[in-house]
Amino acid sequence: TMAKIFILICVAVALVGTSGVYSQEIEGTPCGAKCPSGIEIQFCPKNEKFVCCASPCVQPTCEQRDTSQIRCIRCPDECICRKGFIRREAGGPCVRESECPVSTVDEGTSANSTTK
Known part of the structure:
Protein backbone atom coordinates (compact mmCIF):
# COMPACT_ATOMS: atom_id res chain seq x y z
CA THR A 1 0.00 0.00 0.00
CA MET A 2 1.03 3.66 0.38
CA ALA A 3 3.31 2.91 3.35
CA LYS A 4 5.20 0.27 1.35
CA ILE A 5 5.56 2.61 -1.63
CA PHE A 6 6.86 5.39 0.64
CA ILE A 7 9.42 3.03 2.22
CA LEU A 8 10.63 1.90 -1.22
CA ILE A 9 11.01 5.53 -2.32
CA CYS A 10 12.92 6.32 0.89
CA VAL A 11 15.32 3.45 0.35
CA ALA A 12 15.87 4.38 -3.31
CA VAL A 13 16.49 8.06 -2.50
CA ALA A 14 18.78 7.17 0.40
CA LEU A 15 20.83 4.89 -1.87
CA VAL A 16 21.11 7.58 -4.54
CA GLY A 17 22.06 10.15 -1.90
CA THR A 18 24.91 8.02 -0.58
CA SER A 19 26.31 7.01 -3.97
CA GLY A 20 29.01 8.95 -5.78
CA VAL A 21 26.55 10.19 -8.40
CA TYR A 22 26.65 13.96 -8.91
CA SER A 23 24.21 16.30 -10.63
CA GLN A 24 21.41 14.07 -9.35
CA GLU A 25 17.84 15.36 -9.32
CA ILE A 26 15.89 14.32 -6.24
CA GLU A 27 12.09 14.46 -6.15
CA GLY A 28 10.82 15.23 -2.65
CA THR A 29 12.76 14.71 0.55
CA PRO A 30 11.74 11.47 2.25
CA CYS A 31 13.74 9.93 5.10
CA GLY A 32 16.37 12.63 5.52
CA ALA A 33 18.35 11.47 2.47
CA LYS A 34 21.52 13.44 1.75
CA CYS A 35 23.53 14.58 -1.25
CA PRO A 36 27.09 13.27 -1.64
CA SER A 37 28.24 16.57 -0.06
CA GLY A 38 26.35 15.71 3.15
CA ILE A 39 23.63 18.35 2.64
CA GLU A 40 20.20 17.00 3.57
CA ILE A 41 17.77 16.90 0.66
CA GLN A 42 14.93 19.41 1.12
CA PHE A 43 11.36 19.92 -0.01
CA CYS A 44 11.18 22.80 -2.47
CA PRO A 45 8.55 25.48 -3.13
CA LYS A 46 6.12 25.30 -6.05
CA ASN A 47 7.74 25.11 -9.53
CA GLU A 48 11.09 24.03 -8.03
CA LYS A 49 13.01 20.78 -7.53
CA PHE A 50 16.01 19.90 -5.37
CA VAL A 51 19.24 19.07 -7.18
CA CYS A 52 22.52 17.84 -5.75
CA CYS A 53 25.34 19.79 -7.41
CA ALA A 54 23.18 22.24 -9.39
CA SER A 55 24.47 23.44 -12.75
CA PRO A 56 24.74 26.25 -13.63
CA CYS A 57 25.87 27.17 -10.12
CA VAL A 58 24.15 30.59 -10.30
CA GLN A 59 20.49 30.30 -11.22
CA PRO A 60 19.17 32.36 -14.13
CA THR A 61 16.76 35.21 -13.32
CA CYS A 62 14.46 37.42 -15.37
CA GLU A 63 17.21 40.08 -15.35
CA GLN A 64 20.13 37.70 -16.06
CA ARG A 65 18.93 34.76 -18.12
CA ASP A 66 22.31 33.34 -19.16
CA THR A 67 24.44 32.41 -16.14
CA SER A 68 26.24 29.51 -17.82
CA GLN A 69 29.57 31.38 -17.98
CA ILE A 70 29.68 32.10 -14.21
CA ARG A 71 32.12 29.78 -12.43
CA CYS A 72 31.85 28.73 -8.78
CA ILE A 73 34.27 27.04 -6.38
CA ARG A 74 31.75 24.26 -5.78
CA CYS A 75 28.34 23.41 -7.16
CA PRO A 76 25.47 24.13 -4.75
CA ASP A 77 22.95 21.57 -3.47
CA GLU A 78 19.72 23.55 -3.71
CA SER A 110 17.49 57.84 -24.31
CA ALA A 111 15.13 59.77 -22.05
CA ASN A 112 16.24 63.04 -23.69
CA SER A 113 15.70 62.00 -27.30
CA THR A 114 13.23 63.92 -29.40
CA THR A 115 11.67 63.28 -32.77
CA LYS A 116 11.48 65.90 -35.51
Missing part, protein backbone atom coordinates in the same frame (compact mmCIF):
# COMPACT_ATOMS: atom_id res chain seq x y z
CA CYS A 79 16.23 24.02 -5.06
CA ILE A 80 16.24 25.11 -8.69
CA CYS A 81 13.44 26.13 -11.02
CA ARG A 82 11.73 23.34 -12.94
CA LYS A 83 11.99 23.28 -16.74
CA GLY A 84 10.10 26.22 -18.28
CA PHE A 85 10.48 28.38 -15.14
CA ILE A 86 13.02 31.04 -14.11
CA ARG A 87 13.66 33.00 -10.90
CA ARG A 88 11.86 36.35 -10.89
CA GLU A 89 14.92 37.77 -9.07
CA ALA A 90 17.85 36.24 -7.18
CA GLY A 91 16.36 34.30 -4.27
CA GLY A 92 12.83 34.98 -5.53
CA PRO A 93 10.10 32.59 -6.67
CA CYS A 94 10.23 30.61 -9.90
CA VAL A 95 7.85 31.96 -12.55
CA ARG A 96 7.23 31.16 -16.20
CA GLU A 97 9.57 33.17 -18.42
CA SER A 98 6.50 34.82 -19.96
CA GLU A 99 5.64 36.16 -16.46
CA CYS A 100 8.94 38.04 -16.11
CA PRO A 101 8.43 41.78 -15.63
CA VAL A 102 8.87 43.74 -18.83
CA SER A 103 11.75 46.22 -18.67
CA THR A 104 10.47 49.80 -18.88
CA VAL A 105 13.80 51.13 -20.20
CA ASP A 106 14.36 50.82 -23.93
CA GLU A 107 18.11 50.41 -24.40
CA GLY A 108 17.92 51.85 -27.93
CA THR A 109 16.60 55.26 -26.91
Whole structure:
Protein backbone atom coordinates (compact mmCIF):
# COMPACT_ATOMS: atom_id res chain seq x y z
CA THR A 1 0.00 0.00 0.00
CA MET A 2 1.03 3.66 0.38
CA ALA A 3 3.31 2.91 3.35
CA LYS A 4 5.20 0.27 1.35
CA ILE A 5 5.56 2.61 -1.63
CA PHE A 6 6.86 5.39 0.64
CA ILE A 7 9.42 3.03 2.22
CA LEU A 8 10.63 1.90 -1.22
CA ILE A 9 11.01 5.53 -2.32
CA CYS A 10 12.92 6.32 0.89
CA VAL A 11 15.32 3.45 0.35
CA ALA A 12 15.87 4.38 -3.31
CA VAL A 13 16.49 8.06 -2.50
CA ALA A 14 18.78 7.17 0.40
CA LEU A 15 20.83 4.89 -1.87
CA VAL A 16 21.11 7.58 -4.54
CA GLY A 17 22.06 10.15 -1.90
CA THR A 18 24.91 8.02 -0.58
CA SER A 19 26.31 7.01 -3.97
CA GLY A 20 29.01 8.95 -5.78
CA VAL A 21 26.55 10.19 -8.40
CA TYR A 22 26.65 13.96 -8.91
CA SER A 23 24.21 16.30 -10.63
CA GLN A 24 21.41 14.07 -9.35
CA GLU A 25 17.84 15.36 -9.32
CA ILE A 26 15.89 14.32 -6.24
CA GLU A 27 12.09 14.46 -6.15
CA GLY A 28 10.82 15.23 -2.65
CA THR A 29 12.76 14.71 0.55
CA PRO A 30 11.74 11.47 2.25
CA CYS A 31 13.74 9.93 5.10
CA GLY A 32 16.37 12.63 5.52
CA ALA A 33 18.35 11.47 2.47
CA LYS A 34 21.52 13.44 1.75
CA CYS A 35 23.53 14.58 -1.25
CA PRO A 36 27.09 13.27 -1.64
CA SER A 37 28.24 16.57 -0.06
CA GLY A 38 26.35 15.71 3.15
CA ILE A 39 23.63 18.35 2.64
CA GLU A 40 20.20 17.00 3.57
CA ILE A 41 17.77 16.90 0.66
CA GLN A 42 14.93 19.41 1.12
CA PHE A 43 11.36 19.92 -0.01
CA CYS A 44 11.18 22.80 -2.47
CA PRO A 45 8.55 25.48 -3.13
CA LYS A 46 6.12 25.30 -6.05
CA ASN A 47 7.74 25.11 -9.53
CA GLU A 48 11.09 24.03 -8.03
CA LYS A 49 13.01 20.78 -7.53
CA PHE A 50 16.01 19.90 -5.37
CA VAL A 51 19.24 19.07 -7.18
CA CYS A 52 22.52 17.84 -5.75
CA CYS A 53 25.34 19.79 -7.41
CA ALA A 54 23.18 22.24 -9.39
CA SER A 55 24.47 23.44 -12.75
CA PRO A 56 24.74 26.25 -13.63
CA CYS A 57 25.87 27.17 -10.12
CA VAL A 58 24.15 30.59 -10.30
CA GLN A 59 20.49 30.30 -11.22
CA PRO A 60 19.17 32.36 -14.13
CA THR A 61 16.76 35.21 -13.32
CA CYS A 62 14.46 37.42 -15.37
CA GLU A 63 17.21 40.08 -15.35
CA GLN A 64 20.13 37.70 -16.06
CA ARG A 65 18.93 34.76 -18.12
CA ASP A 66 22.31 33.34 -19.16
CA THR A 67 24.44 32.41 -16.14
CA SER A 68 26.24 29.51 -17.82
CA GLN A 69 29.57 31.38 -17.98
CA ILE A 70 29.68 32.10 -14.21
CA ARG A 71 32.12 29.78 -12.43
CA CYS A 72 31.85 28.73 -8.78
CA ILE A 73 34.27 27.04 -6.38
CA ARG A 74 31.75 24.26 -5.78
CA CYS A 75 28.34 23.41 -7.16
CA PRO A 76 25.47 24.13 -4.75
CA ASP A 77 22.95 21.57 -3.47
CA GLU A 78 19.72 23.55 -3.71
CA CYS A 79 16.23 24.02 -5.06
CA ILE A 80 16.24 25.11 -8.69
CA CYS A 81 13.44 26.13 -11.02
CA ARG A 82 11.73 23.34 -12.94
CA LYS A 83 11.99 23.28 -16.74
CA GLY A 84 10.10 26.22 -18.28
CA PHE A 85 10.48 28.38 -15.14
CA ILE A 86 13.02 31.04 -14.11
CA ARG A 87 13.66 33.00 -10.90
CA ARG A 88 11.86 36.35 -10.89
CA GLU A 89 14.92 37.77 -9.07
CA ALA A 90 17.85 36.24 -7.18
CA GLY A 91 16.36 34.30 -4.27
CA GLY A 92 12.83 34.98 -5.53
CA PRO A 93 10.10 32.59 -6.67
CA CYS A 94 10.23 30.61 -9.90
CA VAL A 95 7.85 31.96 -12.55
CA ARG A 96 7.23 31.16 -16.20
CA GLU A 97 9.57 33.17 -18.42
CA SER A 98 6.50 34.82 -19.96
CA GLU A 99 5.64 36.16 -16.46
CA CYS A 100 8.94 38.04 -16.11
CA PRO A 101 8.43 41.78 -15.63
CA VAL A 102 8.87 43.74 -18.83
CA SER A 103 11.75 46.22 -18.67
CA THR A 104 10.47 49.80 -18.88
CA VAL A 105 13.80 51.13 -20.20
CA ASP A 106 14.36 50.82 -23.93
CA GLU A 107 18.11 50.41 -24.40
CA GLY A 108 17.92 51.85 -27.93
CA THR A 109 16.60 55.26 -26.91
CA SER A 110 17.49 57.84 -24.31
CA ALA A 111 15.13 59.77 -22.05
CA ASN A 112 16.24 63.04 -23.69
CA SER A 113 15.70 62.00 -27.30
CA THR A 114 13.23 63.92 -29.40
CA THR A 115 11.67 63.28 -32.77
CA LYS A 116 11.48 65.90 -35.51
